[in-house]
Amino acid sequence: xxxxxxxxxxxxxxxxxxxxxxxxxxxxxxxxxxxxxxxxxxxxxxxxxxxxxxxxxxxxxxxxxxxxxxxxxxxxxxxxxxxxxxxxxxxxxxxxxxxxxxxxxxxxxxxxxxxxxxxxxxxxxxxxxxxxxxxxxxxxxxxxxxxxxxxxxxxxxxxxxxxxxxxxxxxxxxxxxxxxxxxxxxxxxxxxxxxxxxxxxxxxxxxxxxxxxxxxxxxxxxxxxxxxxxxxxxxxxxxxxxxxxxxxxxxxxxxxxxxxxxxxxxxxxxxxxxxxxxxxxxxxxxxxxxxxxxxxxxxxxxxxxxxxxxxxxxxxxxxxxxxxxxxxxxxxxxxxxx
Amino acid sequence: xxxxxxxxxxxxxxxxxxxxxxxxxxxxxxxxxxxxxxxxxxxxxxxxxxxxxxxxxxxxxxxxxxxxxxxxxxxxxxxxxxxxxxxxxxxxxxxxxxxxxxxxxxxxxxxxxxxxxxxxxxxxxxxxxxxxxxxxxxxxxxxxxxxxxxxxxxxxxxxxxxxxxxxxxxxxxxxxxxxxxxxxxxxxxxxxxxxxxxxxxxxxxxxxxxxxxxxxxxxxxxxxxxxxxxxxxxxxxxxxxxxxxxxxxxxxxxxxxxxxxxxxxxxxxxxxxxxxxxxxxxxxxxxxxxxxxxxxxxxxxxxxxxxxxxxxxxxxxxxxxxxxxxxxxxxxxxxxxx
Numbered sequence: 001x002x003x004x005x006x007x008x009x010x011x012x013x014x015x016x017x018x019x020x021x022x023x024x025x026x027x028x029x030x031x032x033x034x035x036x037x038x039x040x041x042x043x044x045x046x047x048x049x050x051x052x053x054x055x056x057x058x059x060x061x062x063x064x065x066x067x068x069x070x071x072x073x074x075x076x077x078x079x080x081x082x083x084x085x086x087x088x089x090x091x092x093x094x095x096x097x098x099x100x101x102x103x104x105x106x107x108x109x110x111x112x113x114x115x116x117x118x119x120x121x122x123x124x125x126x127x128x129x130x131x132x133x134x135x136x137x138x139x140x141x142x143x144x145x146x147x148x149x150x151x152x153x154x155x156x157x158x159x160x161x162x163x164x165x166x167x168x169x170x171x172x173x174x175x176x177x178x179x180x181x182x183x184x185x186x187x188x189x190x191x192x193x194x195x196x197x198x199x200x201x202x203x204x205x206x207x208x209x210x211x212x213x214x215x216x217x218x219x220x221x222x223x224x225x226x227x228x229x230x231x232x233x234x235x236x237x238x239x240x241x242x243x244x245x246x247x248x249x250x251x252x253x254x255x256x257x258x259x260x261x262x263x264x265x266x267x268x269x270x271x272x273x274x275x276x277x278x279x280x281x282x283x284x285x286x287x288x289x290x291x292x293x294x295x296x297x298x299x300x301x302x303x304x305x306x307x308x309x310x311x312x313x314x315x316x317x318x319x320x321x322x323x324x325x326x327x328x329x330x331x332x333x334x335x336x337x338x
Numbered sequence: 339x340x341x342x343x344x345x346x347x348x349x350x351x352x353x354x355x356x357x358x359x360x361x362x363x364x365x366x367x368x369x370x371x372x373x374x375x376x377x378x379x380x381x382x383x384x385x386x387x388x389x390x391x392x393x394x395x396x397x398x399x400x401x402x403x404x405x406x407x408x409x410x411x412x413x414x415x416x417x418x419x420x421x422x423x424x425x426x427x428x429x430x431x432x433x434x435x436x437x438x439x440x441x442x443x444x445x446x447x448x449x450x451x452x453x454x455x456x457x458x459x460x461x462x463x464x465x466x467x468x469x470x471x472x473x474x475x476x477x478x479x480x481x482x483x484x485x486x487x488x489x490x491x492x493x494x495x496x497x498x499x500x501x502x503x504x505x506x507x508x509x510x511x512x513x514x515x516x517x518x519x520x521x522x523x524x525x526x527x528x529x530x531x532x533x534x535x536x537x538x539x540x541x542x543x544x545x546x547x548x549x550x551x552x553x554x555x556x557x558x559x560x561x562x563x564x565x566x567x568x569x570x571x572x573x574x575x576x577x578x579x580x581x582x583x584x585x586x587x588x589x590x591x592x593x594x595x596x597x598x599x600x601x602x603x604x605x606x607x608x609x610x611x612x613x614x615x616x617x618x619x620x621x622x623x624x625x626x627x628x629x630x631x632x633x634x635x636x637x638x639x640x641x642x643x644x645x646x647x648x649x650x651x652x653x654x655x656x657x658x659x660x661x662x663x664x665x666x667x668x669x670x671x672x673x674x675x676x
Contacts, residue, residue: 019670020562020608042498043421043559044394046491049387056382057433057486058469063477083381095395097484099437131396131484135674139401141477146435146469148395148486153384160380221381224358270358332357336473 013104018134027132031110035117036096038126045128047093049152054089056080057148059097063336065112065142067186069178069198072145073115075272075338078202079223080149081123085204086219086275088155088211091123095148096130101140112143123202125149155211163217164238164278168306171277171284173206173291174199174299175250176227177266179273181258183337196254201273206294210277214287218278221271223338228267228314228326230276235306235313242314244304246324267316268329270337278306351442356472365470369448373455374434376464383466385431387490392427394418395486397435401674403450403480405524407516407536410483411453413610413676416540417561418487419461423542424557424613426493426549429461433486434468439478450481461540463487493549499575501555502616506644508580509615509622511544511629512537512637513588514565515604517611519596521675534592539611544632548615552625556616559609561676566605566652566664568614573644573651580652582642584662605654606667608675616644 016023033039040046058079065072081091096116100109120127157163182198203221210216218238220230227249235242251259251266259266273296279287284302291300312325354361371377378384396417403410419429434454438447458465495501520536541559548554556576558568565587573580589597589604597604611634617625622640629638650663 014669015673016669019667019673020567021667021669023669024562025666042425043396044392044425044427046390046392046425046427049389049391051387052384053387054382054384055431055433055486055488056467057435057484058381059435059437059471059482059484061437061471061473087380087382087384089382089384093393095393095486097395097397097435097486099397099399099482129394133397133399133674133676135399135479135482138476139479141473144397144437144473144482146395146397146484146486148393148433148435148484150393150488224362229358328363329357329359331352331354331361332359335353335357336471338471 011106013100013102013106013109013134015102015134015136018132031113035113036127038128040129052153053150054084054087054153055150056083057146058083059144059146060338061144061336062338063141064186067198068182068195070200071112071115072143073112074119075200076145076147077116077119077123078200078272079338080147081125082203082221084149084151085207086221088159089153090151090204090208091125091149092151093128094120094125096127097146098132099140099144100134101142102134102137104142123204154208157211157215159211159216159219161218161234161237164234164240164306165217166240166306166308167281168217168278169281169284169302170242170244170304171287171300172227172249172303173275173297175252176222176271176274177251177255177259177269179271180269180334180337181255184334185258196258199271199273201296203273203275203296206291206297207275209290210287213290214279214283216277216279219275221275223270223272225329226268226270229328231314232326232328239309241307241310242304243307243317245317247319248301248303250299250301264333268333272338349444351438351440351444351447351472353440353472353474356470369451370468370470373451374465376466378467390491391488392422392425392491393488394421395484396421398483398676399674400676401479402524405536406520406533408538409450409453410481411450412457413538414483414485415454415457415461416538416610417676418485419463420541420559422487422489423545424559426497427491428489428542428546429463429487430489431466432458432463434465435484436470437478437482438472439480440472440475442480461542492546495549495553497549497554497557499556499572502572502576502578502644503555504578504644504646505619506555506616507619507622507640508582508642509625509638510565510587510641511613511635513590514560514609514612515589515593515597515607517609518607518672518675519593522672523596534596537609537611539634541611541613541634544629544635545613547628548625551628552617552621554615554617557613559613561608561610563667564606564608567666569652570664570666577647579645579648580642581645581655583655585657586639586641588637588639602671606671610676
């Protein structure tokens with residue numbers, strides 16, 4: 001629709017919003033900087049440091065941008081905060097890179113920026129600098145977000161896959177497969193009796209309490225490739241074998257039905273608020289107590305243990321007592337879930 | 339063209355390359371990690387810190403991805419290193435976020451990754467962690483790159499627009515307008531007698547020597563919006579007025595002709611290896627000596643000075659002696675130049 005209003009007054013993003021001129025500065029001041037008051041307002045931001053720090057980056061290209069249980073903005077903050085937490089670090093500062101496609105409704109951008117701001121507040125992390133680019137119509141997909149987080153390493157132990165040892169127990173922090181199922185259902189407009197909501201959430205409180213109190217060997221969030229891929233990666237890096245019991249893996253009835261219908265395996269479906277923990281058997285009770293105390297990990301349970309290297313990195317014992325080796329997926333079940 | 343080879347053997351990026359499975363790990367190990375040996379191989383990387391650090395982020399969406407004088411990879415490293423340098427900080431660690439469109443030729447990706455690696459080596463900066471996403475065909479534009487840099491603040495003074503004072507002299511580090519002109523010429527396949535090459539380059543050595551030796555008040559790279567926008571932004575933030583002389587602004591004959599033909603003003607055209615410096619008049623000779631010593635700033639010269647606030651933030655004295663106020667552009671001359 002052609003419209004007589006000058007482009008900056010139309011309620012959509014235009015190429016001028018990415019241009020470094022007046023319209024760009026209006027977008028920055030009116031929509032972005034106002035939501036992130038700790039931003040430096042410059043290309044770079046400074047902060048005092050000491051000790052060991054950690055850094056992580058992720059780009060988010062999820063479609064749809066708003067899904068049951070979250071949106072690309074919440075996901076972008078949770079993802080980077082969680083990635084640092086898995087290494088025993090608390091995210092402190094975040095950068096925000098937006099790649100916006102010309103034509104994105106300004107109202108949708110506002111919803112997502114609000115979501116970023118409220119998730120940052122919950123994560124106790126400040127966006128201190130950012131960057132906004134606009135690409136022409138048909139050259140993007142509405143909005144891509146990059147967040148990069150830095151923060152101090154707080155863990156008393158070195159939390160890393162190579163610390164995993166035979167005898168370690170593997171805990172999963174809750175039911176798996178919800179994020180991928182929610183996104184897929186939302187994308188395909190699949191109607192189910194009960195809407196599946198993404199588990200998208202912040203893991204830093206439970207993860208940091210764990211690794212500051214206990215001898216945690218490794219933590220890993222269960223994102224792309226799901227639980228199975230995380231277990232395989234850690235087993236391969238630590239040179240051990242993991243045995244898990246299919247019956248012990250928590251999957252909600254709705255996710256199980258959804259996966260059954262579509263022929264998916266929930267252990268490969270992505271999560272955005274779930275992680276696995278590897279630690280000595282002697283610490284398991286205490287770990288579960290800590291995890292159950294945090295809502296995000298209230299469904300935590302033991303799913304298996306670590307052995308000497310076996311023929312396969314990860315073996316799943318089925319309810320029939322058979323042993324099924326889990327293999328790395330070749331491609332992926334569902335693209336663009338994060 | 340349909341092809342009987344399995345997708346992972348075709349020489350293009352497929353959605354599976356972004357999926358977290360085997361093909362994804364092959365891409366990571368074979369093409370990315372191998373070029374960046376300081377990468378942690380994990381979602382997060384750790385490093386020791388002390389003192390004040392700076393952080394900057396930028397996404398690069400330039401089209402075409404390879405242009406005379408550079409490519410999106412070189413640009414992505416230079417841009418983030420330069421942004422930190424403008425604040426008196428030396429980039430030390432970089433993250434690399436790739437958003438690749440399905441179908442990108444693997445050979446082009448390799449060229450760009452090689453360029454990133456060699457520019458990092460020249461900038462003495464390590465890529466320590468990264469992220470790779472693949473979006474479906476038609477939902478991206480080949481390749482977008484995000485780089486986020488952190489590093490220590492080395493300047494002995496606070497280098498910031500609000501330090502600029504009446505009496506300061508403004509130096510520009512070389513001829514302006516080359517990057518934007520090169521990209522535009524390349525995009526439109528405009529044929530000129532002499533190809534204009536981008537000034538894309540690393541500014542950290544000259545900028546850091548300046549702010550470690552002299553009382554530099556402010557430095558600003560002349561990217562989106564060009565020299566004019568940088569001068570206006572700094573004048574507005576410092577509450578001063580700047581007077582520059584059009585005759586003193588270095589523009590090559592080729593860029594001047596190009597801009598004449600297209601009706602562009604070179605002071606608004608983007609640069610990627612140029613910056614302006616604000617410092618007391620007493621330091622100018624020493625500053626020029628330092629700048630001329632570095633090839634990237636060998637064309638440095640004084641273009642004006644800072645006054646008490648005037649009616650306009652920046653006034654340009656034309657060769658005819660008239661005074662032309664420079665105004666912030668409304669949109670931009672040329673989208674997606676960085």
